[in-house]
Structures are given as structure tokens and as C-alpha cells.
Amino acid sequence: MPTATRPSLFKTLKLPLGLMLLGILPIAASAFRVVVMSDPDAHSTATPDEARFLAMPVSILSHVIFGSLFLIIGALQMSSTLRMRHRKLHRKLGYAALIAGLTFAISGVWMVFFYPSHSLGALHIDIGRVIFGSSIIAVLTLGIRSALRKDFTQHRAWMIRAYALSASAGVQSYLILLALAINGSFDAKLADIMMWVGWITSAVAAECIIARPTNRKPQTV
Numbered sequence: 001m002p003t004a005t006r007p008s009l010f011k012t013l014k015l016p017l018g019l020m021l022l023g024i025l026p027i028a029a030s031a032f033r034v035v036v037m038s039d040p041d042a043h044s045t046a047t048p049d050e051a052r053f054l055a056m057p058v059s060i061l062s063h064v065i066f067g068s069l070f071l072i073i074g075a076l077q078m079s080s081t082l083r084m085r086h087r088k089l090h091r092k093l094g095y096a097a098l099i100a101g102l103t104f105a106i107s108g109v110w111m112v113f114f115y116p117s118h119s120l121g122a123l124h125i126d127i128g129r130v131i132f133g134s135s136i137i138a139v140l141t142l143g144i145r146s147a148l149r150k151d152f153t154q155h156r157a158w159m160i161r162a163y164a165l166s167a168s169a170g171v172q173s174y175l176i177l178l179a180l181a182i183n184g185s186f187d188a189k190l191a192d193i194m195m196w197v198g199w200i201t202s203a204v205a206a207e208c209i210i211a212r213p214t215n216r217k218p219q220t221v
């Protein structure tokens with residue numbers, strides 16, 4: 001009788017590690033922001049853009065901390081091996097990801113309305129943040145609803161959308177770095193274009209992944 005072989009750790013973690021690599025720049029920027037804001041001299045050395053964060057620290061800190069957690073936990077949730085072999089863990093991490101995702105997306109949208117604009121801030125970027133931040137809130141809610149209804153095909157689709165829209169922060173960072181390398185200097189207008197390219201390519205990539213035929217049976221978590 002054929003015996004089921006255990007997938008290697010590398011095979012199990014290949015996709016999560018790849019996704020974490022995609023999110024590494026916003027995660028590093030988040031760690032940097034937390035360190036800078038915890039400096040006792042932060043108020044005296046802050047630029048006017050940073051002073052906005054120090055005046056209302058809760059929203060930026062919850063945004064960067066929970067945004068990083070969502071990118072890490074969400075990446076682990078995408079491993080089919082982890083999902084199939086450790087269903088209870090998938091469920092527990094799912095609730096943690098839901099809380100992290102809702103917290104970072106709500107605080108992201110909140111900052112658009114209640115923080116004074118960044119010195120390089122453009123209105124169309126704020127509009128994009130509201131559209132994509134609200135979309136994350138909506139798709140996460142639909143994702144948890146479909147899981148509770150045990151519709152795991154829909155649950156998979158909504159969660160891929162939620163992760164892709166969140167990971168667009170990573171795609172945007174790589175695109176802005178690429179534009180910087182090609183242009184030779186930072187250009188705010190080019191960076192803004194890269195923000196939109198990042199949002200749109202991430203949303204399209206999610207739809208392509210969802211539409212791809214899969215030979216796996218729908219899961220029962």
C-alpha cells in the first residue's frame with residue numbers, strides 16, 4: 001500500500017517565505033517607525049511629517065504593528081500543507097489575522113481623514129488609500145463570513161484578495177525603489193504612479209490566482 005509522504009519543511013514554507021519577502025520592505029519600515037517613535041528625543045528631532053505621527057501615535061503604531069503582523073500571519077495561512085495538516089492552528093491564526101487585518105486597514109483609512117497631509121501627499125493617493133483600505137475591510141469581512149458558512153471556495157478567494165491588497169504595500173515599495181534606480185533620484189510624481197501600479201497589479205494578480213484551475217478538493221476546516 002502506498003504510504004503518504006510528509007512534505008519537506010522547505011516545500012511547506014516556500015510560499016509563506018516568498019510572500020514575507022514581498023512584504024519585507026513595509027515590515028522593515030514599520031520596525032523603523034516604531035523604533036524612531038520610541039526614542040525619548042523623538043519630539044525634538046522630528047520632521048514636520050513625523051510630528052503628525054507623534055501628535056496622534058495610537059493610529060500609526062497600530063497601523064504599522066498590525067500591518068506587519070497581518071503580512072506575516074497571512075503568509076503562513078497561504079500554505080496549503082499547513083492548512084491541511086494543522087487545521088486548528090489555521091483557524092486560530094485566521095482569527096488573529098482577521099483582527100490584525102481589520103485593525104491596520106481601519107487605522108490606515110482613519111489616518112487619511114484625521115492626519116494632516118504629508119508634505120508630499122497627493123489627493124489621488126488618499127483616494128486610493130480609502131478605496132483599497134476599505135476594500136480590505138470588506139473582503140476580510142466577506143472572507144470570515146464564508147468560512148463561518150463553511151463555503152471554503154469563497155473563503156479562499158476572499159482571503160487571497162485581502163492578502164494581495166495588503167501586500168500591495170510591498171509591491172509598491174519595490175516599484176518605487178525600481179523607479180528610483182532608473183530615474184537616478186526620487187520623483188514624487190513617479191512614486192505616486194508606482195503606488196497605483198502596485199495597487200492595480202496586486203488586485204489583478206489576486207483575480208488571476210483565484211481564476212487558475214486548482215486540482216485540490218475544497219477544504220473542510
Ligand code: HEM
Pocket residue numbers: 026027029030033063064066067068071104105108109111112115116117118129130132133136165166167169
Ligand atoms: C491598503 C492598505 C493600506 C492603507 C490604506 C494604508 C494607509 C496608510 C496611511 C494613510 C499612512 C500615513 C501616510 C502619511 O500620511 O504619511 C500609512 C503609513 C504607513 N503604512 Fe500603511 N497603509 C496600508 C497598508 C500597509 C501595510 C500592509 C503596511 C505593512 C506593514 C503598511 C505600513 C505603513 C508604514 C510603515 C507607514 C509609515 C510610513 C512612514 O514612516 O512615514 N501600510 N499607511
